[in-house]
Amino acid sequence: MRDKLSEPQQQAADIFSQMVDAARARGVTEIEAVIAGETQALTRFANNAIHQNVAERMVTLSVRPVIDGRTARASTNRVDREAIRDVVEQAIAITRLTAPDADLPALAGPAEYQDVNRWYEATAHATPEERAVAVAQAIRAVERAGQTAAGIYSTGESVLTLFNSRGVVARHAETMARFSITAMAPDSSGWAKASACDHRDLDPLQLTQTAARKAAQSHAPRELPAGRYTVILEPAAVLDLVGQMFGDFSATAIRDGRSFLNDRLGQKLFGENITIHDDVRHPGQAGPAFDGEGVPRQRLTLVDRGVVKEIAYCRQAAALAGVEPTGHGYPLPNEFGEAPMNIAIAGGDSSVDEMVASTERGILVTRLWYIREVDPYEKIFTGMTRDGTFLVEGGHVSAGLRNFRFNESLIEMLSNVEALSPPVRATGEETFDMVAPAMKVGDFHFTEVTRF
Amino acid sequence: MKDLALRALDAVARRGVTYADVRGVEIREREITTKNGKAGHVSSAESMGIGIRVLAFGCWGFAATDDLTAGGIEGAAALAMEIARAGTAARKREVTLAPEEKHEATWVSPIRIDPFSIPVDQNLAVLLAVDEELRHTPGVSLAETSMHFERRRQVFASTIGSLIDQTRYLSGAGFSALSYKDGEIQKRSYPNSFGGQHALKGYELVEELRLLENASRIAQEAVALHSADQCPEGELDLIVDSSQLGLQIHESIGHPIELDRVLGTEANYAGMSFLTLDQLNHLRYGSEIVNVVCDARPEHGPGLGTFAFDDEGVPAQGTDIIRNGQFVGYMTSRETAAEVGQARSNGCMRADGWARLPLIRMTNVSLEPGGQSLDEVFDADHAIYMQTNKSWSIDDKRYNFQFGCEIGWEIRNGKRVRMLKNPSYSGISTEFWNACAAIAGPEHWTLWGVPNCGKGQPEQVMGTGHGASPARFRKIRIGSAYAG
Secondary structure, X not given: OHHHHHHHHXXXXXXXXHHHHHHHOOOOOOEEEEEEEEEEEEEEEEOOEEEEEEEEEEEEEEEEEEEOOEEXXXXXXXXXXXXXXXXXXXXXXXXXXXXXXXXXXXXXXXXXXXOOOEOOHHHXXXXXXXXXXXXXXXXXXXXXXXXXXXXXXXXXXXXXXXXXXXXXXXXXXXXXXXXXXXXXXXXXXXXXXXXXXXXXXXXXXXXXXXXXXXXXXXXXXEOOOOEEEEEEEOHHHHHHHHHHHHHHOEHHHHHHOOOOOOOXXXXXOOOOOOOEEEOOOOOOOOOOOEOOOOOEOOOEEXXXXXXXXXXXXXXXXXXXXXXXXXXXXXXXOOOOOEOOOOEEXXXXXXXXXXHHHOOOEEEEXXXXXXXXXXXXXXXXXXXXXXXXXEXXXXXXXXXXXXXXXXXXXXXXXXXXXXXXXOOEEEOOOOOOOEEEOOEEEEEEEEEEEOOO | OHHHHHHHHHHHHOOOOOEEEEEEEEEEEEEEEEEOOEEEEEEEEEEEEEEEEEEEOOEXXXXXXXXXXXXXXXXXXXXXXXXXXXXHHHOOOOOOOOOOOOOEEEEEOOOOOOHHHOOHHHHHHHHHHHXXXXXXXXXXXXXXXXXXXXXXXXXXXXXXXXXXXXXXXXXXXEEEEXXXXXXXXXXXXXXXXXXXXXXXXXXXXXXXXXXXXXXXXXXXXXHHHHXXXXXXXXXXXXXXXXXXXXXXXXXXXXXXXEHHHHOOXXXXXXXXXXXXXXXXXXXXXXXXXXXXXXXXXXXXXXXXXXXXXXXXXXXXXXXXXXXXXXEOOOEOOHHHXXXXXXXXXXXXXXXXXXXXXXXXXXXXEEEOOOOEOHHHHOOOOEEEEEEEEEEEEEOOOXXXXXXXXXXXXXXXXXXXXXXXXXXXXEEEHHHHHHOEEEEEOHHHOEEEEEEEEEEOOOOEEEEEEEEEOOEEXXXXXXXXXXXX
């Protein structure tokens, strides 16, 4: 299985050559192709036992011709000679049925890419036994605390090469591991999660102890009335909420009128202590150093001391605006344009413990859940706290709390940040992984309380 | 495909399993969108592979591959066994499956027009005409339209001798108009958000939706919302259109009745459920007029949850979930049915493709039509009528929810008196359903398709069906999303 993954990648150049020949035979010289392979394995546990244990392996060939200002994409997961010819024929056939678009860019030219090493052999070759041993240790630790564990341990690798007939060859290989655990007590729960390109950077037992401690500490939760509170958001809560806004740092979204940055570029929207970059080379980041058309990703300063500075441009949006593309475009054709995907939020020097110690009365939040946009321009989001919500009184965590629903504007929230921790690679369930600090935020708006 | 599935089944069966099943799946898709007068996304995709599920050494193992050579299948079979063996490191109990009969069947979902027989340029012409009509209304900043078609053939083979060949055609289409003006974004969608309506139908769905005929009205509403009053805040009667009620059913009934959630196996991600086992046949879930079924049978309608057999070879069934307001049923699998002492699974195991393990998923979870006319549903002194979902959120045990809608209307003495923008409502699931005061009859009932339901790790995205008529609810918390 694992050897088979690399096989099509080694043959990627040959597959692309067959695609070029098939296209030329139909009078088409401009094509772009993505040849990708992936294996993923995941061990899932609940009720203190492994209950789902899966592995998958897949290859994708995808081709996009450009014919007289027209384009369309066809994909397959078959890699034989006939399938390669068929997918090219299908792509050309549907491309010819579309109307020409004067704004469609020609294929990108070759470029130099920054070196980002995100593939680790040990993680690519991690076995079901390795995951099972770590999971069994985690379960034993939670059982010793008299609690019940549920979670996942996943490992996998992906390899992607983007070619085009103008000479672009952009290759990215990456491994990724994730460990996530929820520890449950009779009336409370705790959660912890981490991800890393090298699974040896994960510490499942430490994450387990964090989750179990939170579950124990939040037992017999008290109910506080809804209202505005000072909150301390741990990094996972920050990323899952703040991460909702980065699709709007997009020239295409602004042109469409769907971004909250319409008529706000260059304005000071957030507090002086908020600075955010997009930086594919950041050591806490993952992903390829090029975009969906093979343009190298540039470092962007999205927010500088509260001021919205830079946005992402795909090649089409850049041409329309008369600027250089930033390397954040989605694969064409698409209607969304571009978005920054390697977010690094600058932090401060306050630890979560120090934030708690400096809080007379507030709420410590581990994790947020089911976050959805309420108002696209004021950037109001709703969602719930989950798996470890605590009352802070007199500089100490004094009790667990029943979970709240919030309705909070990100513009207000990022204007009310009172302290930040050093940033870490954070991972949650509501958006992509990023580098984010914990934040202490004033006047955070909880609107309802649930039953647990 | 049958040969492949049987070869894979043989590869694991001869290694010694308690039980095994194989799904060979072949998917063909077409996606077309337009945006402000141009083709946005035009693509076609095909995917084929097998997923092998084994119960061996007292544990489950699953491996999926698209390498359909003899070596690829052998490799996947060996990996499934290796994974099952690894599971013994943390095993707590023997897995028992509720009994199921052997089934041999071939089934194709009925369609009138094969969507793949319609050329892409014809699809684009239909959508661009709608797109143009939307942009005729001054103030529309962004016109978007879409069509999506899928054909999924699945061959299921299991060690109890079942061999089931199923082909399902799925179609979807819709459009939206977005208006940005003076620091405010408003949007209207037709016939629903989430890309419109989606059903187990062929291209006839597109013809039935009357997209072009509704474009101008929707565009005008999107622009008019800028000058509408803000939805008031307070405790008021609420009238919900059938598409929004479909999502309300999905979130506050469909997910809580998944027995795997109840038993804790989704605790780390999707969460658990307030419907603990002691609630069955005891909890008053809704008012007397609330009747909800989970029904995958074709006679329920062409929903995204309609099929002949589920993904562990159990025939489609109709199950009462709420009868006269009383909670009476869960959605089950063979394993969970056995765990709670039920004689048979009610057939709710579904996987989103060949690469993923079947999980308990909603089929069609529908509110049965009521006995009231539409006038009777709207017969309120003072109420807010909300249409078309804009935002949705619910806690991880499914008690507290909040929904936002694209447009609202103030109702006085049964009549619409003014348009309202940014409407929202919130509450506790059982309190909401117990406040149900009127449900419109079958002539207003629509089986909506929700194409984007996420669950499981690794996450799977599934299409589900929800039938509903417009309904009225007493004293619901309105406007909480913008409160304070």
